[in-house]
Amino acid sequence: MKTVNIAILGLGTVGGGTYQILQMNRELIEKRTGRTFEVTKVLELRKDRALELGLREDQICSDIEQIVCAEDVDIVVEALGGIDMPTDFMLKAMEHGKSVVTPNKAAVAANYDKLKAAAEKNGVSFRFEASVGGGIPALTAIQEALAGNEFTEVMGIVNGTTNYILTKMTDLGLKYEDVLKDAQEKGFAEKDPTADVEGIDVANKLSILMTLCFDKYVKPTEIPREGITKITMEDIEAARAKGCKIKLIASAKKVGDDVEYSVGPKLIPNEHPLAGVSNEFNAIYVTGNAVDELMFYGKGAGALPTGSAVVGDIIAIGKTL
């Protein structure tokens, strides 16, 4: 059986989840693909974390060169987070002939052109299914199974933290500040929640969705953006009176040859499929000129759901090796 060798950069939530899935479902994946997927190296400064997950000491690297120059690495999974350093690492990996998989929406959104060009130049694969909607396999569907469509609109609830906050405000009549505090205590929201509640994370994801749906790259910083911090109970009640829910929506729409796009709270009618997407769940809603309306729904975060998308990308590449 052919062996596909993998290096994981960063054993945080997603990197760790990816490693776990490859162990947990090893036999099943071998049976389905006719290939063995081995994690041969990891880049991780917390040796304890790596050992705890079951890696051997000799697999733990602390220098990216040890990974990009290694012969026993076919695919590099970048799961470090951040923008500049991980982008450099991904480019370096591709220059050394390694394919790259990443869940890092900030890096993909900021440097899509550069990363895509490097993959083409070096004849390697570059996949990032996990960067939007966590485990939801929408990006692959948009690029592959739906490739016969001209897309006319894409809308998404693509941030679990803000969707959780808005759901609790709507269902329990609680104030923004109180729900945020509760979410922080439960670990659903970061101590510094800015990237989530101000829509920065959502803008990164919309940038990626627009690139794939409309072949139009817009820097996330250039996307008009409003967060949820100013939403009051009065707003929620006013929406309810109109038969709507307030959701933080990433939206892009073809208007003639142009694309209109924005991130912000929107009134979604209760009958719309996106209105039923509650708590930490995410959904991506696309309209194509052949398929019409389509929605993908699932968990947008978490070690195993997001790891599922990374492993899907690893398998897709592995099958071509």
Place this chain on the structure above:
Amino acid sequence: MKTVNIAILGLGTVGGGTYQILQMNRELIEKRTGRTFEVTKVLELRKDRALELGLREDQICSDIEQIVCAEDVDIVVEALGGIDMPTDFMLKAMEHGKSVVTPNKAAVAANYDKLKAAAEKNGVSFRFEASVGGGIPALTAIQEALAGNEFTEVMGIVNGTTNYILTKMTDLGLKYEDVLKDAQEKGFAEKDPTADVEGIDVANKLSILMTLCFDKYVKPTEIPREGITKITMEDIEAARAKGCKIKLIASAKKVGDDVEYSVGPKLIPNEHPLAGVSNEFNAIYVTGNAVDELMFYGKGAGALPTGSAVVGDIIAIGKTL
């Protein structure tokens, strides 16, 4: 640019929709794939229908041999409907080295093993995304992007006619017989609705879903099955009182090493994502041990939505040629 040559067997709803999409989105598909997709031949006894769609007289065949023996056919799209004859045609096409795409759930469900084996033996592709859920790209996702998961459950609302009837009964308080009559007048239900309302069509689709999710092939005729013909207003009201909706559900679940499966009306709690799937819409809901809960929602029928799935399969095969 490489040309991929296609023959379409049957220019009914789906065959015609497939042809339309390949014309309508020709440039876009060429740009995305670097390939030209040409319909070189059709098998269609209604010459008028073929000419009306824009085909030339010399492209219209009335004998399968003209297609399977043709050199200018790489992919055969079987969209005739029925079981035995289309299965024979697909096997014949594969024996002649052609890849096959079909939306024909009855033929795939009845003869999955034979068709799959023929594809492997002849080194060709066999794809059937459109056979379950029309335009919804769930089958490809289950086999590819989600290949890192052990699936534990799959549930589906996979018949638009019955979902339309149940929705109208629930929302408008109408009786089964009255809604069925109305649906037949509007063309949403067949004159003989047996295959839909008795769950036969749903059993075909569940057989396909189980094969892909659990690697377990069960003949559709061996799936325990109940339709919706006996559902009364009292049932609907009793469900409502419990905070539920009645939906015709295809369901299969891992229980230990075994799989439990059935087709029949089920109470779905209003909070469950499947409860919001109304009218003619379909949804497939899967649970994997990594990705957790996932739902795919969209149009389960219609020329262009179902054609979208066929074209997705054509493109996937075309890229490998």
